[in-house]
Every structure is written in C-alpha cells, then in structure tokens.
Amino acid sequence: MRHIVLTHLHRDHTGGLADFPHARVHVHPEEYRAVTDPAAAHHRHSLDGFMPAHRAHGPLLTPASADRRETWFGFPGVARPQGLSFELLLVPLPGHSAGHAGVAVRDDDGRWLLHAGDAYMYHGELENTPPLDHPVLDPVQRGAQTDASARTATRDRLRDLVRDHGDEVTVFSAHDPWEYARLAAVNGRR
Numbered sequence: 001m002r003h004i005v006l007t008h009l010h011r012d013h014t015g016g017l018a019d020f021p022h023a024r025v026h027v028h029p030e031e032y033r034a035v036t037d038p039a040a041a042h043h044r045h046s047l048d049g050f051m052p053a054h055r056a057h058g059p060l061l062t063p064a065s066a067d068r069r070e071t072w073f074g075f076p077g078v079a080r081p082q083g084l085s086f087e088l089l090l091v092p093l094p095g096h097s098a099g100h101a102g103v104a105v106r107d108d109d110g111r112w113l114l115h116a117g118d119a120y121m122y123h124g125e126l127e128n129t130p131p132l133d134h135p136v137l138d139p140v141q142r143g144a145q146t147d148a149s150a151r152t153a154t155r156d157r158l159r160d161l162v163r164d165h166g167d168e169v170t171v172f173s174a175h176d177p178w179e180y181a182r183l184a185a186v187n188g189r190r
Contacts, residue, residue: 095151
C-alpha cells in the first residue's frame with residue numbers, strides 16, 4: 001500500500017494508518033494545516049480528533065495540491081493528490097472538520113463517485129425535503145462538527161449536486177448504514 005486518501009483525520013478514519021507506515025496519507029491542504037500548524041483555526045480540535053496513538057508512528061501526511069481556481073461541479077478549492085496514476089480529487093466539503101473533503105473518482109463508465117465522508121450521515125439528509133436527520137446519527141454529527149453553518153451549507157450543496165447532476169455523480173457516505181444496500185439496488189437496476 002503506497003497511497004491512502006482520507007476525507008479527514010478523525011479517529012474513525014485514521015485507526016488503521018499504523019498498519020501502513022510507509023504509505024503516503026493524502027488529505028486536503030486545509031486538513032493538513034489544521035493538524036500541523038498550531039496557528040490554524042481548530043488546531044487543538046483537529047489534533048484531539050486525530051488520536052495520538054494513530055499518529056505515533058509518524059504517518060506520511062501529504063497535503064494534496066490545491067488550485068483555488070479549480071472547481072468540480074461548482075465546488076471550489078479542489079485538490080489533487082500527487083503520485084496517483086488515475087483521476088482522483090479531494091473536493092472541499094467544509095464543516096465537519098477543519099479541512100474535510102470528499103473523495104471524487106471516475107468509474108469505468110465515466111461517471112463520478114463522490115465519497116462525501118462525514119458531510120452527511122443519513123441519506124434522508126440529501127433525498128428528503130426538508131432534509132431528514134436520523135435521530136441516532138444526528139447527535140454524532142453535531143458533536144463532531146467544527147462549523148455547524150458550514151456543514152449545513154455543504155449538505156445543501158450536496159443536495160443540489162444530487163438533484164442537478166445525479167446522472168453524472170453518485171454521492172455516498174460510508175456512515176449511512178443503509179447506503180450500500182440502497183446504492184446496490186440502484187446500480188442493479190441499470
């Protein structure tokens with residue numbers, strides 16, 4: 001394993017890093033700054049989320065290369081991890097952590113897959129109007145976020161993305177326990 005791409009550096013995403021001590025761990029530059037620069041906003045909160053045991057081996061944190069002018073479906077500040085042989089983007093999805101980003105990759109059919117990380121935790125937040133929070137997952141989300149208004153704005157932008165570009169982009173979150181079954185059913189009907 002030479003490369004790991006993370007949406008953010010919270011403990012539930014970094015637990016296995018020590019198993020791959022020589023892998024480059026690519027994160028969005030804002031997330032990198034939050035954990036490495038004591039002057040960064042949310043530095044203490046970011047380090048608290050990135051457990052000392054998960055970083056004790058000295059993971060090779062690598063900020064992706066960002067171009068503030070580059071956009072992806074209207075999302076600004078896209079970053080590209082270096083050294084990968086395929087198209088993969090880190091798309092800023094602020095609010096959950098200081099530099100939270102989705103991971104966008106193209107599939108073999110040319111469609112985009114966007115792992116939205118923790119930008120939402122329940123598909124009802126994107127599919128229902130008004131957004132439907134899950135009574136168990138919502139307190140977890142609110143407890144972990146760094147900026148509630150940014151997280152809500154990100155969720156709303158993801159709702160727009162699904163509405164306007166659902167034929168080009170599949171958005172998913174690994175925290176939604178129903179997401180995999182839902183996506184498998186949709187893809188099975190194609």
